[in-house]
Amino acid sequence: MISLKDVMDARERISEIAYETPILQSEQLSKLCGNQLYMKSEHLQKTGSFKIRGASNKVIHAIENGAKYVTTASSGNHGQAVAYVANKYGVPVTIVVPENVSMCKVNAIQAYNGKIEKCGTTSGERLPRAQEIAVQESGVYIPPYDDPFVMAGQGTVGLEILEQAENVDVIIVPVGGGGLLSGILTAVKESNPKVKVIGVEPELANDTYLSLQNKRITTIPATSTIADGLRTNQPGDLTFPVLMKYLDDLVLVSEEEIRQAFSFVLERTKQFIEPSSATTIAAALFNKLNFEGKNVVTVISGGNVDLDSVHQLIVSTTE
Numbered sequence: 001m002i003s004l005k006d007v008m009d010a011r012e013r014i015s016e017i018a019y020e021t022p023i024l025q026s027e028q029l030s031k032l033c034g035n036q037l038y039m040k041s042e043h044l045q046k047t048g049s050f051k052i053r054g055a056s057n058k059v060i061h062a063i064e065n066g067a068k069y070v071t072t073a074s075s076g077n078h079g080q081a082v083a084y085v086a087n088k089y090g091v092p093v094t095i096v097v098p099e100n101v102s103m104c105k106v107n108a109i110q111a112y113n114g115k116i117e118k119c120g121t122t123s124g125e126r127l128p129r130a131q132e133i134a135v136q137e138s139g140v141y142i143p144p145y146d147d148p149f150v151m152a153g154q155g156t157v158g159l160e161i162l163e164q165a166e167n168v169d170v171i172i173v174p175v176g177g178g179g180l181l182s183g184i185l186t187a188v189k190e191s192n193p194k195v196k197v198i199g200v201e202p203e204l205a206n207d208t209y210l211s212l213q214n215k216r217i218t219t220i221p222a223t224s225t226i227a228d229g230l231r232t233n234q235p236g237d238l239t240f241p242v243l244m245k246y247l248d249d250l251v252l253v254s255e256e257e258i259r260q261a262f263s264f265v266l267e268r269t270k271q272f273i274e275p276s277s278a279t280t281i282a283a284a285l286f287n288k289l290n291f292e293g294k295n296v297v298t299v300i301s302g303g304n305v306d307l308d309s310v311h312q313l314i315v316s317t318t319e
């Protein structure tokens with residue numbers, strides 16, 4: 001398991017790359033949910049999501065240990081983050097993407113000089129290919145969440161929250177593979193265990209919810225939730241034990257609640273966030289928390305939305 005020291009080392013290592021993002025406050029959303037609501041704004045992070053934190057911690061460590069090449073198998077936020085960091089350090093990078101990848105994702109990766117290789121349609125096909133290229137090129141494969149350096153990098157979000165919101169009572173974190181949540185749990189529970197940490201998943205991607213209930217890693221079939229950053233179908237071997245040890249609660253939100261939260265945030269706060277992040281606001285707005293009057297920091301994990309799909313996210317917000 002990673003420790004607070006690993007997260008503090010990560011913060012040092014990535015300080016030249018990742019921004020310290022602002023915490024925004026919304027009176028309107030606070031009123032609606034009965035708690036003081038704050039947003040840790042990783043949608044304003046470089047490359048548009050927190051993924052730059054874990055990716056840079058892992059890539060920089062790999063380069064320091066002689067890596068001359070990096071690869072990964074994600075076309076989403078993690079792929080963009082890895083391409084950005086590799087480019088920044090002048091290391092060649094290949095991102096293995098599905099055959100049906102959207103052009104906007106390809107463009108984002110190519111803008112950072114990432115090389116694209118198309119392979120199959122499932123992660124079961126892409127992942128071995130990315131690992132194979134890493135071996136052939138004497139490089140390193142950068143996992144999206146199940147890696148100590150990636151987890152520690154994501155945990156730096158937690159250190160910043162503790163400093164920026166000294167009176168925080170509760171932190172709400174979206175859960176895909178659990179890299180972000182396990183990092184934040186380590187940073188927060190090993191600094192100030194009184195702060196509660198709550199995870200959120202879409203009902204359609206409730207693999208971690210089921211795993212916690214069953215007390216062992218449980219896999220669900222492929223899912224199509226609009227929260228595309230949370231479609232992972234099982235928690236990681238390294239992330240899950242951290243959740244078992246420290247997590248206070250995990251709540252579920254529906255697709256409609258995610259759309260409502262996205263629309264509320266856009267309309268009331270003018271912030272453009274992605275559906276994966278809107279899950280945390282949905283948890284606060286739709287009575288998933290059984291407390292009131294607390295200082296609640298929601299982790300807004302990213303802001304990358306394919307503009308072609310925005311119309312599917314906007315719904316009426318009249319109460």
Ligand SMILES: *Cc1c(COP(=O)(O)O)cnc(C)c1O
Pocket residue numbers: 049051077078144145154174175176177178179180181229230232274276277301302303
């Ligand atoms: C990857 C991602 C998540 C989930 O992070 P995990 O570490 O996989 O749990 C949440 N939100 C956004 C925007 C992401 O890109």
